[in-house]
Amino acid sequence: MNIKQYFEDKGIDYKVSGSKNVSRGWINIQCPFSYCTDHSNHMGINLRSTGWHCWICGTGHQDIAFLIKELEKCSLGKARSIIKKYDGDILYRDEDYKPASKLWMPTGIKNDWNHSIHLEYLKSRGFGQKTIDKFQLQPIGEYGYYRYRIFVPIFINNKMVCWQAADIIRNGSERIPYLSCPPNKSIMPINECLYNYDSIKDKVIIVEGVTDVWRLGDGAVATFTKNFTREQILLLKKKNIKEAFVFYDSDAVGQSKKLANTLSGIFDHAEYVALDKGDPADLTDDEVKKLKKELGFKIN
Ligand SMILES: [Zn+2]
Structure with missing residues (x-):
């Protein structure tokens, strides 16, 4: 998403890197959340991933749609249609970006599921x-x-x-x-990862979320949002995949087709699988078995 153009069009005051509070590769605005005490520009949007994070209240997400929703006070669906207008690949190459050498972990992780x-x-x-x-x-x-x-x-x-x-x-x-x-x-x-990547063999089912993967099991990977990235496609290319099936939620037919179309230029076979309603995560175990069998997966 061309976030800068969006801020220009909306008359939202933004600060680019080099300004106070703004790191390299980020663009900052005033945090729009009502509970936040930000009086300047502590809401940072990462230009590369369009993930966002407020350094005052801590609100953040990797999906820009949740921020647009708040800025526009609109539905998530409306936010996504606005994002589409500012399309172009979601990625903005920021060559200065450096990944962490050690993964940061959230506090409060427990080992015990009992009575939880x-x-x-x-x-x-x-x-x-x-x-x-x-x-x-x-x-x-x-x-x-x-x-x-x-x-x-x-x-x-x-x-x-x-x-x-x-x-x-x-x-x-x-x-x-x-x-x-x-x-x-x-x-x-x-947005460069694929969830459950290591389970891929020669066929892959591509879904949106981690719960979809939990339901579909081995051979299914999630892109985390409907907006897959070039890096995720490059990651798929590293596997010896012959067939790819795109299985996004029923409200994402456009993105499903786009991804299937992109993949058809890379793998022998790629298609999107239409769901009548809901998410793959809503399928029953029997429906999953039947589906995977139809797609030629080995069922164990
Ligand atoms: Zn905030």
């Missing part, structure tokens, strides 16, 4: 101990910015390079569903 509302939440979504073990999930306790979330490590080539923290409360739009490790504190920024 985190486990209740997972169960309510149809997941359980098997998912916890397979994806090395951990509950985050009741304190700190990441409280009441599930820690979801992201591995690339067996190395933890980034993470997400999934909300378990889901009280309307108050809480952001997924917080990600900030790009400058990640070994790989979230």
Whole structure:
């Protein structure tokens, strides 16, 4: 997204790097959240990832749509349509960007799932101990910015390079569903990662979110948003993939087609799989088995 042009058009005062409070590779505005005490320009938007973060109140997300939603006081859907108008690849190359050498971890991670509302939440979504073990999930306790979330490590080539923290409360739009490790504190920024990457063999199903991957299992990877990046495609290219199936949520047919179209130039076969409604995460185990069988996956 061309965020600078958007701020220009909206008459939103922004500061570029070199100004006070603004790091290299970021663009800053006044934090728009009502509970924040920012009187200057502490809301930083990373020009490379368009992830954003307020240095006063700590609110942040890797998806720019949540910030646009707040700035425009509009729905998430409307925010996404605005972003589309300022399209171009979401990435803005910032050559100064340097990944962290050590992955930063959120505070409050626990080892114990016993009697936790985190486990209740997972169960309510149809997941359980098997998912916890397979994806090395951990509950985050009741304190700190990441409280009441599930820690979801992201591995690339067996190395933890980034993470997400999934909300378990889901009280309307108050809480952001997924917080990600900030790009400058990640070994790989979230929008260059593919969740469950190491499980890919010769076929891949590409979904949006980590819960979709939990449901679909081996061979499924998540891009974290509907806005896949060039880096994610390059990562896929490193695997010996023959067939790719794009399986985004039912509200993202346009992005599904775009990704399938891009991948069809790289792999022998690429197509998008249309869902009538909802997310892949809503499928039952039987539906998943049937689907994977139809796509030619080995079912164990
Ligand atoms: Zn703020």
